[in-house]
Amino acid sequence: MTHAWLRSVALSALMLAVAVWPTAAQQSTPTPPPPTPNQPTSDSAGKLRGINPPPFPMAADKLPTPQLKLPKGFKVEVS
Amino acid sequence: MSGVPNARSLRQGEKGTIFISNRILDKVYAVVTNGGERELKVVASGLDRPNGLAFANGALYVAEGTRVSKLENIENKLGDPPKPVVIYDQFPNHQSHGWKFMALGPDSKLYINVGAPCNICVPPDSNAQIRRMNLDGSSSEPYALGVRNSVGFDFHPTSKQLYFTDNGRDWLSEELPNDELNRVTRAGQHFGYPYCHQGNIPDDQLGWGRQCSEFEPPAALLGPHSAALGMRFYTGTMFPAEYRNAIFIARHGSWNKTNKVGGDIIVVKLNPNGTVKSWEPFMTGFLQDNNYIGRPVDVEVMKDGSLLVSDDYAGAIYRISYDGRGLAGG
Numbered sequence: 001m002t003h004a005w006l007r008s009v010a011l012s013a014l015m016l017a018v019a020v021w022p023t024a025a026q027q028s029t030p031t032p033p034p035p036t037p038n039q040p041t042s043d044s045a046g047k048l049r050g051i052n053p054p055p056f057p058m059a060a061d062k063l064p065t066p067q068l069k070l071p072k073g074f075k076v077e078v079s
Numbered sequence: 080m081s082g083v084p085n086a087r088s089l090r091q092g093e094k095g096t097i098f099i100s101n102r103i104l105d106k107v108y109a110v111v112t113n114g115g116e117r118e119l120k121v122v123a124s125g126l127d128r129p130n131g132l133a134f135a136n137g138a139l140y141v142a143e144g145t146r147v148s149k150l151e152n153i154e155n156k157l158g159d160p161p162k163p164v165v166i167y168d169q170f171p172n173h174q175s176h177g178w179k180f181m182a183l184g185p186d187s188k189l190y191i192n193v194g195a196p197c198n199i200c201v202p203p204d205s206n207a208q209i210r211r212m213n214l215d216g217s218s219s220e221p222y223a224l225g226v227r228n229s230v231g232f233d234f235h236p237t238s239k240q241l242y243f244t245d246n247g248r249d250w251l252s253e254e255l256p257n258d259e260l261n262r263v264t265r266a267g268q269h270f271g272y273p274y275c276h277q278g279n280i281p282d283d284q285l286g287w288g289r290q291c292s293e294f295e296p297p298a299a300l301l302g303p304h305s306a307a308l309g310m311r312f313y314t315g316t317m318f319p320a321e322y323r324n325a326i327f328i329a330r331h332g333s334w335n336k337t338n339k340v341g342g343d344i345i346v347v348k349l350n351p352n353g354t355v356k357s358w359e360p361f362m363t364g365f366l367q368d369n370n371y372i373g374r375p376v377d378v379e380v381m382k383d384g385s386l387l388v389s390d391d392y393a394g395a396i397y398r399i400s401y402d403g404r405g406l407a408g409g
Binding site for chain 2: 036037038039040044045048049050051053054056057058059060062063064065067068069070071073074075076077078079
């Protein structure tokens with residue numbers, strides 16, 4: 001009874017993992033945008049794709065503000 | 080301000096409210112103050128690429144893919160925004176370059192780009208131009224022709240001439256053609272697309288039988304594929320005098336180029352006759368080790384003279400101010 005139950009649980013877990021794995025793999029690898037019209041077929045050109053922004057805005061403490069450079073006397077802030 | 084999804088065009092209302100548009104999302108936001116804290120409030124949603132914003136007579140105008148609508152008396156109704164009222168719905172519907180930029184002209188008309196529906200093609204008569212129309216949507220007419228895709232323009236504070244950025248064609252080469260800054264000195268001028276790029280490169284397919292001398296040359300070349308987008312003349316008084324009536328341009332940054340360019344704010348200084356004297360980087364750092372950590376889209380001069388910059392990659396609005404400290408004699 002215990003062995004049968006364990007075997008059943010293990011089999012269910014395996015089936016669930018098999019069913020979910022392709023979806024999880026797809027979600028972790030975003031599909032690159034398709035080539036654009038007139039795009040050359042060379043390898044170098046073929047690697048160039050539109051740039052998708054992150055799915056959500058960056059948190060305030062992750063913004064690139066500290067890396068932004070301005071002439072002396074100017075300052076940049078996010079308020 | 081952080082937490083602004085797909086922050087695109089910026090426009091300031093007459094009472095100082097900042098409005099922010101989307102391109103790949105469907106909303107227009109207002110920045111409101113609630114209990115001393117700035118908050119983002121949705122004033123319109125369910126829209127189709129509502130990239131273009133203009134403000135006139137208390138109304139916010141929104142340019143979508145195929146239409147223009149307005150939200151009347153919006154700054155007095157931020158708590159309960161009115162439904163957008165469509166004033167024009169005759170733009171051609173296409174995905175490529177289908178989003179709009181919009182500005183209010185000195186003649187109280189709305190100026191709106193209608194991009195080419197392709198990378199490179201002979202466009203329909205309805206496309207590849209900047210049009211203008213009355214505030215009620217009537218009398219729509221072309222104003223500047225041969226414009227591949229402009230996502231930024233403004234009017235010179237004294238000459239009232241229209242200056243606009245234009246994104247050059249893709250896939251000719253990595254280094255050519257440049258994006259352009261152009262200047263309209265009379266209605267109906269043709270700026271070359273699709274026959275001539277950057278004033279001196281005939282298109283390899285469509286340039287046969289045409290001469291670049293047929294068209295208006297650019298006022299300045301702004302870098303290959305740099306995606307020069309929003310621009311404003313600096314009309315404030317906070318910045319030093321050398322910036323007065325100069326043009327700030329947001330370069331979104333290239334994507335179809337191995338070594339990326341742009342991802343910055345540049346400043347263009349003009350000669351007294353309106354021609355370009357020089358341009359140089361003003362705010363840099365969005366491009367680090369050939370990767371973007373932010374991508375500027377638009378700029379807006381605030382009533383206090385500070386400059387706002389939108390970033391649709393980080394989802395943020397930055398404020399640039401000047402206090403003069405650190406400058407000799409400043």
